[in-house]
Amino acid sequence: MTRILTDIPDEDIHWLDEEAKRQGKSRAAVLREAVSSYKAETAQDKSARKVLLASVRAAGAAKALAGETAARSQDSLFTDNGMPG
Numbered sequence: 001m002t003r004i005l006t007d008i009p010d011e012d013i014h015w016l017d018e019e020a021k022r023q024g025k026s027r028a029a030v031l032r033e034a035v036s037s038y039k040a041e042t043a044q045d046k047s048a049r050k051v052l053l054a055s056v057r058a059a060g061a062a063k064a065l066a067g068e069t070a071a072r073s074q075d076s077l078f079t080d081n082g083m084p085g
Contacts, residue, residue, distance in 0.1 A: 020030045
């Protein structure tokens with residue numbers, strides 16, 4: 001396990017000490033649990049974003065109409081020699 005040195009505001013340290021005392025744990029144990037909880041929450045958020053993006057992509061694909069692609073969308077603005085027409 002690696003030790004770290006970090007700056008934490010005094011009010012957060014006070015809260016952390018009170019929480020550690022309430023739980024009967026060390027400050028470090030409470031911090032480790034907080035990091036683990038944050039990792040789990042972040043992983044769930046990432047998973048939820050993936051699901052949301054997949055549904056948005058599927059909805060967009062369902063609404064897409066057959067036709068010319070955007071790559072050729074400005075062809076009607078120019079003549080055969082490439083000049084504005």
